[in-house]
Amino acid sequence: MSKIVTRLLEIAESMTAKNRKQALPATPAVEVEPVAAAAQEECHLYEHRIISVEEDAINRIIKAQLRNHWLFYSVTFEFEPNNKVYLGIITTLGNVITVEFSIEDLWFDDYATGFSIKLNMSDVDMGGFILNTLVHSLGNWSLSLLGTFFNPFEIGDDGSTMRFEKKGIIRFDLAPDSPIRRLIPWPARTAEAKGPALLINAKTEQSALQLEYYAFRDEVETHNVQDIPVKTSWVRSVDMAAALLLPIGVWISFVILHHYLPAETIEFSFSTYFLISLGILCISFIVMNIPRYIYMYFDSRKKWQSVFVHNNIKIQMRKLQRRITIQQASLKKNGVQNDEKCQANIRDLLLQIRDKRFLAQRLRIADEDRDRKQKVKFIIAYIVCTLLEWILLIR
Known part of the structure; x- marks a missing residue:
């Protein structure tokens, strides 16, 4: 899975790093008038x-x-x-x-x-x-x-x-x-x-x-990337456990701390022993999760890199779409529908957006699959830490 994500990031970065300078006409960005539904522009490309x-x-x-x-x-x-x-x-x-x-x-x-x-x-x-x-x-x-x-x-x-x-x-x-x-x-x-x-x-x-x-x-270039699983069945079955993690944690915390809660009076008050036990619980939870935090830092570097590339692709797609609007407005204003140079620019811009959309979708699918697997690891880590703290406290 990591090899597929790495390959996608390499392709995305190589595409976003391309500097394709288009010869744009010096015309303002005017709104394109709608064309008739059955009209077909004269175009060779x-x-x-x-x-x-x-x-x-x-x-x-x-x-x-x-x-x-x-x-x-x-x-x-x-x-x-x-x-x-x-x-x-x-x-x-x-x-x-x-x-x-x-x-x-x-x-x-x-x-x-x-x-x-x-x-x-x-x-x-x-x-x-x-x-x-x-x-x-x-x-x-x-x-x-x-x-x-x-x-x-x-x-x-x-x-x-x-x-x-x-x-x-x-x-x-x-x-x-x-x-x-x-x-x-x-x-x-x-x-x-x-x-x-x-x-x-x-x-x-x-x-x-x-x-x-x-x-x-004419035929155009296509990217053939190894198939990425849209879902992983055994991981998807654990998603409900992630939703139930919060009430499970509250219940386990109550089991651990209910002996320290004051039961002599109806009015609730925090005792010194309860505050000390709560401090020990928080400190031990942080200490025992340090290895998980370190793992999460190194494992998430690829995720943040993917997020950066994905956001960069979205910004570039918006810019390319605006350039297409300017090109189409230029064709309408000049009244020359078969301008080969302008048509080639529009064609190249459309293909760039098409490729970037493909890579953005594949990156999104890869990120979701990796996040689901990471979610299972985090659930296991939280359960193990809670059980270890419970064992330490009762002894």
């Missing part, structure tokens, strides 16, 4: 289209899929400007649930298929005072806790996963043949087109979702 997905078409497909469902009676999507989406759910029990979220990212290519949304649990209406109070007060905290212990969650039988991340971000990593791809009207490709097809830049309008479609005509 790639095919570019704007695909429009109507909410009525999506709702019809979902209605056909959920027919005679045991829980959901109706599921409808409503697209609003500024990437806002309203989701309405009617259950077979008569509950009406409304959810408001925003589309943060969407990217489909030959490497990966995924999108992410930003959900604030205070915007969820469960249709009742009690349910709304529970969801609004515990929703964001519970999602963050679930993501810490149980990421990723499997959705479906095709290997698709879902992850709860910080700030209410929910990321979906889909399988190449996921049913969600069937909701999008992919254009038919010519026999000469051998390169990958990209679907990016999701933008919502009134009752419609617009996506940018790029299909490269």
Whole structure:
């Protein structure tokens, strides 16, 4: 596992260290006007289209899929400007649930298929005072806790996963043949087109979702990295133990210290013996955990290196996306759609983002697998330290 992570870090660092200077035209970053849905730009390197997905078409497909469902009676999507989406759910029990979220990212290519949304649990209406109070007060905290212990969650039988991340971000990593791809009207490709097809830049309008479609005509370079296990079954079975670690520790602490608690009076007070015993317990716990702290320091160096590279990749992807917007605005402003030089720059920028996204996803999977194994080691270390302290105290 460590060899795979090391290899991924080497590839990521080599890619981020590349200094590909593009000849950008001296034009301001203006907003690109939307192109007609069926329009196709004249381009020799790639095919570019704007695909429009109507909410009525999506709702019809979902209605056909959920027919005679045991829980959901109706599921409808409503697209609003500024990437806002309203989701309405009617259950077979008569509950009406409304959810408001925003589309943060969407990217489909030959490497990966995924999108992410930003959900604030205070915007969820469960249709009742009690349910709304529970969801609004515990929703964001519970999602963050679930993501810490149980990421990723499997959705479906095709290997698709879902992850709860910080700030209410929910990321979906889909399988190449996921049913969600069937909701999008992919254009038919010519026999000469051998390169990958990209679907990016999701933008919502009134009752419609617009996506940018790029299909490269020539073959491109691909990275073949050794497969990384998405999950380890024997490690995943111990995740519940991590969630139960806190109450187990409280119970064991009570067993150790209940003899020192004053039971003569109803009014609670700290005795001198209790404070001394508590100090001994804290000091012994720190001393006995020093080897674990040293191990964690050296073992976490690769993790922090991976976090640094991952954050650097995200920053560079944002910069590359802004440069693509500038290039497209230049093509529109000059009225020359078949500028070979500008098209080559856009093509190179898109391929850079594609490769960086692939490496970022692989690094995330490797980090999660390593964290799960490290979690098991920490659980064992805490249990052993607690038992040793208990033995020392009773003797």
